[in-house]
Amino acid sequence: xxxxxxxxxxxxxxxxxxxxxxxxxxxxxxxxxxxxxxxxxxxxxxxxxxxxxxxxxxxxxxxxxxxxxxxxxxxxxxxxxxxxxxxxxxxxxxxxxxxxxxxxxxxxxxxxxxxxxxxxxxxxxxxxxxxxxxxxxxxxxxxxxxxxxxxxxxxxxxxxxxxxxxxxxxxxxxxxxxxxxxxxxxxxxxxxxxxxxxxxxxxxxxxxxxxxxxxxxxxxxxxxxxxxxxxxxxxxxxxxxxxxxxxxxxxxxxxxxxxxxxxxxxxxxxxxxxxxxxxxxxxxxxxxxxxxxxxxxxxxxxxxxxxxxxxxxxxxxxxxxxxxxxxxxxxxxxxxxxxxxxxxxxxxxxxxxxxxxxxxxxxxxxxxxxxxxxxxxxxxxxxxxxxxxxxxxxxxxxxxxxxxxxxxxxxxxxxxxxxxxxxxxxxxxxxxxxxxxxxxxxxxxxxxxxxxxxxxxxxxxxxxxxxxxxxxxxxxxxxxxxxxxxxxxxxxxxxxxxxxxxxxxxxxxxxxxxxxxxxxxxxxxxxxxxxxxxxxxxxxxxxxxxxxxxx
Amino acid sequence: xxxxxxxxxxxxxxxxxxxxxxxxxxxxxxxxxxxxxxxxxxxxxxxxxxxxxxxxxxxxxxxxxxxxxxxxxxxxxxxxxxxxxxxxxxxxxxxxxxxxxxxxxxxxxxxxxxxxxxxxxxxxxxxxxxxxxxxxxxxxxxxxxxxxxxxxxxxxxxxxxxxxxxxxxxxxxxxxxxxx
Ligand code: HEM
Ligand code: SF4
Numbered sequence: 001x002x003x004x005x006x007x008x009x010x011x012x013x014x015x016x017x018x019x020x021x022x023x024x025x026x027x028x029x030x031x032x033x034x035x036x037x038x039x040x041x042x043x044x045x046x047x048x049x050x051x052x053x054x055x056x057x058x059x060x061x062x063x064x065x066x067x068x069x070x071x072x073x074x075x076x077x078x079x080x081x082x083x084x085x086x087x088x089x090x091x092x093x094x095x096x097x098x099x100x101x102x103x104x105x106x107x108x109x110x111x112x113x114x115x116x117x118x119x120x121x122x123x124x125x126x127x128x129x130x131x132x133x134x135x136x137x138x139x140x141x142x143x144x145x146x147x148x149x150x151x152x153x154x155x156x157x158x159x160x161x162x163x164x165x166x167x168x169x170x171x172x173x174x175x176x177x178x179x180x181x182x183x184x185x186x187x188x189x190x191x192x193x194x195x196x197x198x199x200x201x202x203x204x205x206x207x208x209x210x211x212x213x214x215x216x217x218x219x220x221x222x223x224x225x226x227x228x229x230x231x232x233x234x235x236x237x238x239x240x241x242x243x244x245x246x247x248x249x250x251x252x253x254x255x256x257x258x259x260x261x262x263x264x265x266x267x268x269x270x271x272x273x274x275x276x277x278x279x280x281x282x283x284x285x286x287x288x289x290x291x292x293x294x295x296x297x298x299x300x301x302x303x304x305x306x307x308x309x310x311x312x313x314x315x316x317x318x319x320x321x322x323x324x325x326x327x328x329x330x331x332x333x334x335x336x337x338x339x340x341x342x343x344x345x346x347x348x349x350x351x352x353x354x355x356x357x358x359x360x361x362x363x364x365x366x367x368x369x370x371x372x373x374x375x376x377x378x379x380x381x382x383x384x385x386x387x388x389x390x391x392x393x394x395x396x397x398x399x400x401x402x403x404x405x406x407x408x409x410x411x412x413x414x415x416x417x418x419x420x421x422x423x424x425x426x427x428x429x430x431x432x433x434x435x436x437x438x439x440x441x442x443x444x445x446x447x448x449x450x451x452x453x454x455x456x457x458x459x460x461x462x463x464x465x466x467x468x469x470x471x472x473x474x475x476x477x478x479x480x481x482x483x484x485x486x487x488x489x490x491x492x493x494x495x496x497x498x499x500x501x502x503x504x505x506x507x508x509x510x511x512x513x514x515x516x517x518x519x520x521x522x523x524x525x526x527x528x529x530x531x532x533x534x535x536x537x538x539x540x541x542x543x544x545x546x547x548x549x550x551x
Numbered sequence: 552x553x554x555x556x557x558x559x560x561x562x563x564x565x566x567x568x569x570x571x572x573x574x575x576x577x578x579x580x581x582x583x584x585x586x587x588x589x590x591x592x593x594x595x596x597x598x599x600x601x602x603x604x605x606x607x608x609x610x611x612x613x614x615x616x617x618x619x620x621x622x623x624x625x626x627x628x629x630x631x632x633x634x635x636x637x638x639x640x641x642x643x644x645x646x647x648x649x650x651x652x653x654x655x656x657x658x659x660x661x662x663x664x665x666x667x668x669x670x671x672x673x674x675x676x677x678x679x680x681x682x683x684x685x686x687x688x689x690x691x692x693x694x695x696x697x698x699x700x701x702x703x704x705x706x707x708x709x710x711x712x713x714x715x716x717x718x719x720x721x722x723x724x725x726x727x728x729x730x731x
Contacts (some may be wrong), residue, residue, distance in 0.1 A: 007722060011710040018707045022677060030697065031677075036645060039677055121647070150721065151712040158656055158715075161649025227721075238653050239624075273661055278714045278721055285723040288730075326636035 001064050001371055002147050002292045004112045011155070012109040015116060019043045020102035028100060039215050042122055042160065044115025045101050052420070054093045054101060055118040056108060058374050060128040060146040060170070061089035065361040065370040070111040072357035073102045079105050079378045083357070085302060085342060085350040086169070086464055087414060089127050089374045090118055094421055116154055121162045123153035127169045129177040130375040133293060134383050135237040136331040136452025140189040140197055141343045142172035143311065144289035147225065150279065152227045159234050163241035164249035166224040166234065166387045167206075178374065181496040182468060183203050184231060184251045189223075203233060204255030205261065207462035211498050214254040217267060223286070225271075227279040232271035236263065268337050296369040301334025315412040321443060322394050323404040334387055338367075340380040340397060341404035341412070343437070349415040350378035367393050377414055410440050410452040410519075414465060418458030418475060419482070425458035427482035432456055432511055439512040440456060449519060450531050453492070468492035471515060472499040486512050489543060490540045500541050502548055514548055564589040566596050567671075571692040573679065574667075576705060582691060586618060586640060586671045600640040600671065607632070618642055618671070630662035637694040639664070640728050641687070643672035652685040659686035660714045676700040680707045686716035 004012075020038035022039050025031040032038075040047075043054040056071070071091060073246070075083050078100050084092045096104060108114055118125055126146045133141045149168060153159070159166075169178040172189035179185025186202035198220040205214030221229055240258070242248045255263045313320045328337040341362065343349050352360070360380060364372045367389055376380055380402075385393060397403035406412050413436060416422065417427025433456055440446060455469030459476075466472030468490040476483050483505040490499030506514050521544050526535045564587075572582035587594040590602040593609065600618040601609075618640045619625070619634065633639055639658065641651040651670065669689035670682050672684040673723055676696050683705060694703055712722045720728075 005726070007710050007726070011708065011712075014708050014710065018704075023701070030700075035646070035675055035677070053662075121649075148723070154712055155708065156713055157681040157711075158650065158652040160681055161647050179669070235653055239650055243648060254669055278724070281691070284727050288723065288726065473718070 001062055002059070002143075006369045008107075009112070012112075012116070015043075015114065015155075016102060016105045016109050019105060019335055021240050023099065023102050036162070038120050040101075041120035042117055043099070043105065044118040045103070047098075047117060051095045052098045052101070054096045054104060054115060056091045056113060056115050057118045057125045058089050058091060058113075059150050060126055060143055061130055061374040061376075062143065063372050063374060064111075065364040065372070067111045067113055068357050068361040070107065071377060072114075072354040072361070074104055074107055075354045075357070079356075082351055082353045084348065085352065085374050085378050085380070087350075087376045087416075087463065089126060089376060089379060091374070091416075091509075094417075111444065113197060119165075119512075120160075121164050122160050123156065123162075123166045123168065125167075126150055126153070127167070127178055127183075127376060129171050129173055130339055130373045130381050131177060131328060132172065132373075134330050134335075134337055135173045135175075136329055138172055138331065139174070139191055140172040141185075141290075142170040142178075142189060143190065143293050144286060145172070145187070145223075146170050147289050147292065148227065148286070149230070152230065152279070159238060159405065162234070162238055163243050164246065164251075166237070168230075172380035174188050176494045178466075179468065179492040182207055182211070182465075182492060183214065185230065186214050187507050188224075191307065192220065199223055199226060200227065201233070204260070205250040205467055206250050206252045208250065209247060209460040209462070210250075210252065211462070211467040212256065213496055213498070214252075215255060215259070216548040219262050222289075224281050225275060228274040229267075229271055231279065232267045232274055232544070235270055236266045236399070240266070254415040261449070271514060285489065295383055296371075296475060297383065298332060298335060299386065301388060305386075306334055309390065312391060319403070320445070321447070322449075323390070325405045325409065326407045327390065328405070330384070336385055336387055336390060337383045338380055338385050338390065338393060338397075338406045340382065341407055342402070343404060343406065343412050344401055347412050348417065348420075349433055350360040352380075356400060356402070359542055360402075363393065363396060368519075374466065375409075375461070377412060379412070395518070397414075405443065406446055408451050409435055409446040410454055410471075411438065411446055411451055413456060414469065415456040416458050416463035418456070420465075422458060422463075424461060425475060426460075426477035427458050427484065428507070429456040429464060429473075429475060432473060432475075432508065434482065435512050436515060443536075449522070450529075452532050453490075455490075465492065466490070467498045468496065468538070469499060471518060474509065476505050478505070482508055485506060486511070486514055486518070486548075488531070488541065490532055502541070504544055504549075518544050519549045554590070564592075564600060566594040569671075569698065570693050571694075571698045571701070573690045573692065573701055573705065574706070575688050576683075577718075578702060579689075584616075584638075584640075584669075584691075586642075588618070588642075589693070592686055600638075600669075602627075609722050616640065619651075620644070621648050621654070623654060625654055625662070630658065632664065633658070636666055636719045638667035638669060638689075640669045640671045640691075643670060643674055643678075646673040646675050646678055648673075652681060655686040655690065656716060659678055659724070675703050679705045684711065684715040684717060 018361035046053040169183040184312040188200040202214035373381040414431040419425035472487040485505040487499030566585040566587040568585040572579040606617040669671040
């Protein structure tokens with residue numbers, strides 16, 4: 001975990017003081033609504049449907065137990081005792097009072113947290129792989145690099161008023177779990193034949209109303225140049241990105257308009273001046289960042305314990321289900337990463353109560369070196385659990401309602417807050433998720449379907465990433481009525497693709513029925529062990545369309 | 552091109568003069584200069600910042616200085632033209648338009664311009680800290696801004712991670728230096 005030094009702490013403390021001053025002037029009428037807007041947004045404060053919303057940064061998804069306890073305390077004192085984990089590894093409070101926000105930020109600063117640049121037209125929280133540092137397909141731990149990017153982008157004097165928001169994602173593994181191809185900038189850490197670390201830089205991906213897959217700006221950037229190269233990429237965007245129409249202001253539109261060759265040419269021209277400048281990284285600086293992410297002092301796990309664990313899997317069916325779906329392999333034998341499901345019918349996906357936060361913090365202390373991670377699938381991960389403790393952990397999770405053995409299945413729905421909370425929504429999304437979870441509850445059925453991403457957004461802003469769901473559901477508004485458009489074939493990992501729309505949209509009550517028909521086509525058409533996405537890619541949209549719209 | 556400023560209205564052509572000018576970290580006793588956005592006619596008021604092309608056509612007039620609009624592409628040729636001048640203004644058509652920050656940095660860092668760089672237009676007190684770091688040493692505050700706020704907010708932070716016009720060493724370097 002990154003620990004603040006005096007510099008980091010001073011910066012967040014001064015940021016709180018700055019925002020308090022701004023809030024005071026706003027409340028006293030000395031700072032206008034319009035002028036205050038970008039200032040509050042860059043401190044995470046949205047004004048939305050029912051109340052203000054505060055988005056708290058969880059840099060690259062890493063959270064310590066003492067921080068989670070403080071978050072629980074904050075939600076009790078300043079909110080309604082729960083929080084919402086988002087698809088961008090942030091935590092949102094849905095009911096804080098606006099005038100309390102400076103105090104909340106001060107509380108966060110005490111536990112080395114902040115809400116800086118979690119919203120607004122600036123560089124946002126950098127996201128990464130939830131299995132960073134422990135994945136067995138990892139080439140390089142992305143977290144020190146994310147931290148270097150976090151520092152470079154925090155209060156960057158030149159990039160606080162970009163044309164639009166700017167999101168960076170980083171992966172260091174063979175399999176992309178950070179959706180780097182649908183970010184403004186995506187970074188992949190890799191090693192060349194000589195074993196030297198290189199960075200592949202992608203630009204111009206994004207979802208929202210014009211979904212686009214990123215293109216490659218540079219295949220093999222030597223790591224020393226990471227920050228100067230990013231500075232060139234963002235400077236070109238700052239100068240040439242459109243500012244006349246907010247729907248055309250993302251970097252993806254610029255890259256598309258210029259063409260990737262011309263964008264690259266401009267970046268390289270800019271970079272020629274910045275390259276080898278004072279922000280060039282050196283080994284000592286990277287080593288210093290890496291020292292914040294040491295290997296935990298894992299006790300050795302005996303071979304016999306590993307064998308016992310495997311035996312239990314064959315003996316106990318429910319345990320086996322849990323392990324198959326919610327437990328992930330670890331680079332160290334004898335250790336596993338355990339995903340805590342935040343998907344239950346009674347709660348909106350990603351919601352956690354204060355009591356659950358406290359309980360999870362205790363679990364992190366007892367099972368996983370006091371650390372946890374937030375995933376973009378809106379779940380939590382304990383990343384370092386010895387196999388001989390998984391059974392007891394599982395029992396504790398059952399008691400907390402977080403052992404739903406459905407991670408990665410149709411039931412593990414990714415969903416935005418939608419019309420119940422968000423002022424931009426065309427339609428509700430949480431009740432759709434709940435209706436689907438209710439309909440598709442049978443575990444054997446879910447397992448039989450295999451890995452399936454189902455994503456729901458309440459409007460084309462695409463916070464629920466419906467474009468990259470194997471099945472995507474989008475709320476649309478037709479003459480003031482809520483309808484839902486369904487697409488299939490999206491995917492957010494390496495072989496990224498955007499879903500195709502089935503056809504005319506549906507009434508809310510018909511959505512579960514339509515999803516069921518889509519699944520029936522899959523089950524009827526699939527080859528043995530073929531996943532939904534592969535079947536779709538093989539047979540195309542037509543059979544699904546015919547079944548769904550059959551008279 | 553999408554980034555061009557809209558066709559100016561009549562009102563936009565009236566030269567602008569604001570009272571409060573921050574210069575080198577202090578409130579200037581007075582602000583003699585006005586800003587004219589009319590790209591065709593010279594203003595009657597002097598001295599004045601006028602759009603770049605108009606200034607280029609009237610370089611002999613020492614009571615004029617160039618105003619760079621936010622869509623200005625600063626290249627070496629233009630920088631060479633600007634370099635001998637005592638002052639250059641960079642326009643913020645709206646405080647949410649961040650292009651001026653890049654222009655100022657390029658002017659200072661790449662082209663080593665040493666004269667006054669003045670922010671004009673929609674200049675708000677909450678922008679000043681970033682402006683200063685990007686190389687503005689003069690900020691003509693929008694009329695409704697409070698000069699006492701400006702002085703208080705000009706230096707809101709004692710820590711910075713990045714390099715900028717004032718700080719040539721990134722924090723990661725300075726940290727290494729102190730830990731040795
Ligand atoms: C509750 C009130 C919320 C409001 C008012 C809101 C507002 C917005 C808006 C306006 C956009 C559009 C950005 C664009 O034009 O590209 C957006 C995008 C996005 N939001 Fe939200 N949002 C909210 C909640 C959430 C939540 C809870 C999540 C996560 C679960 C989320 C995740 C995202 C993501 C990931 C995008 C970006 C999609 C992209 O890559 O372009 N938002 N949001
Ligand atoms: S997708 Fe639309 S409805 Fe859902 S949270 Fe985003 S802006 Fe709101």
